[in-house]
Amino acid sequence: MSYEQLLPPDRLDSTFAALADPTRRAILARLIAGEVSVMELAAPFEMSQPAISKHLKVLERAGLVTRGRDAQRRPVRVEARPLVEASKWLDGYREKLEASFQRLDALLEEMKSHEKTHPRPKRSRRSR
Amino acid sequence: MSYEQLLPPDRLDSTFAALADPTRRAILARLIAGEVSVMELAAPFEMSQPAISKHLKVLERAGLVTRGRDAQRRPVRVEARPLVEASKWLDGYREKLEASFQRLDALLEEMKSHEKTHPRPKRSRRSR
DNA sequence: GCTATATATAACTATAAGGTTATTAAACCA
DNA sequence: TGGTTTAATAACCTTATAGTTATATATAGC
Numbered sequence: 001m002s003y004e005q006l007l008p009p010d011r012l013d014s015t016f017a018a019l020a021d022p023t024r025r026a027i028l029a030r031l032i033a034g035e036v037s038v039m040e041l042a043a044p045f046e047m048s049q050p051a052i053s054k055h056l057k058v059l060e061r062a063g064l065v066t067r068g069r070d071a072q073r074r075p076v077r078v079e080a081r082p083l084v085e086a087s088k089w090l091d092g093y094r095e096k097l098e099a100s101f102q103r104l105d106a107l108l109e110e111m112k113s114h115e116k117t118h119p120r121p122k123r124s125r126r127s128r
Numbered sequence: 129m130s131y132e133q134l135l136p137p138d139r140l141d142s143t144f145a146a147l148a149d150p151t152r153r154a155i156l157a158r159l160i161a162g163e164v165s166v167m168e169l170a171a172p173f174e175m176s177q178p179a180i181s182k183h184l185k186v187l188e189r190a191g192l193v194t195r196g197r198d199a200q201r202r203p204v205r206v207e208a209r210p211l212v213e214a215s216k217w218l219d220g221y222r223e224k225l226e227a228s229f230q231r232l233d234a235l236l237e238e239m240k241s242h243e244k245t246h247p248r249p250k251r252s253r254r255s256r
Numbered sequence: 257g258c259t260a261t262a263t264a265t266a267a268c269t270a271t272a273a274g275g276t277t278a279t280t281a282a283a284c285c286a
Numbered sequence: 287t288g289g290t291t292t293a294a295t296a297a298c299c300t301t302a303t304a305g306t307t308a309t310a311t312a313t314a315g316c
Contacts (some may be wrong), residue, residue, distance in 0.1 A: 015146035020141055032228045051305055072262040072313050080225055090215040097208055100160045179275055195308040200283050
């Protein structure tokens with residue numbers, strides 16, 4: 001639990017945490033169309049403006065959005081980078097997983113044919 | 129915590145939430161190599177066994193792992209599906225975002241050349 | 257300077273997350 | 287049967303989340 005966050009402050013933590021909330025995903029979806037003010041953003045939700053501001057702060061801390069200034073408005077825009085990083089992590093993971101599954105399938109296949117002639121002992125395949 | 133599995137289980141919520149913790153991502157990484165018992169899983173972490181069991185429960189509720197039975201052991205294995213779904217969401221989002229950015233770039237380009245002949249008024253492009 | 261609008265902040269509440277230690281339960285083994 | 291190993295559960299603590307209402311701040315425009 002310690003080593004992970006000692007070194008490069010793990011962006012993935014805050015990125016995934018931010019993405020875990022449906023309101024925040026909806027906000028991001030809304031932002032695809034471009035910059036939006038907080039009021040416009042809050043309108044479709046049955047939630048107070050401060051609640052939306054809090055969600056925005058979460059998104060901002062995660063680097064998923066940045067804020068501008070337009071008179072009283074603080075337009076919100078989406079930032080792609082953390083999304084790309086999260087996406088990369090997932091894709092990399094999936095790749096390794098698939099590769100591993102191939103190995104596993106091969107192993108299982110090998111074991112299955114091996115078993116016929118060498119039945120294994122009762123006690124655990126993974127005693128260590 | 130109950131409604132999650134009653135109604136339309138928004139899988140993305142629990143998937144992203146599960147991925148937001150570095151311990152859990154490390155557990156998943158460890159599982160690429162194949163089934164592992166809880167003790168083996170807990171060993172590298174400076175954290176109690178019950179803490180790991182809790183993380184496993186989170187991963188299990190998110191559908192990211194399933195449990196087997198091997199004598200006293202409850203081997204853990206990774207499940208790819210929710211990962212694929214999360215990956216799809218991210219990729220889909222990125223695509224739309226990139227498409228939108230292209231439109232934005234085009235728009236900005238158009239505005240820039242337009243501006244030369246039609247300087248805009250001081251007050252806000254996004255009043256409404 | 258006054259008022260309206262847009263947003264942020266404060267203070268509070270309730271619940272969830274993430275950890276601990278101690279205990280319990282289940283399966284094996286001698 | 288009784289001890290050992292593996293894992294889960296209980297009870298508890300602390301901090302974080304997600305929301306609320308009320309208030310403060312900043313800017314525009316009269």
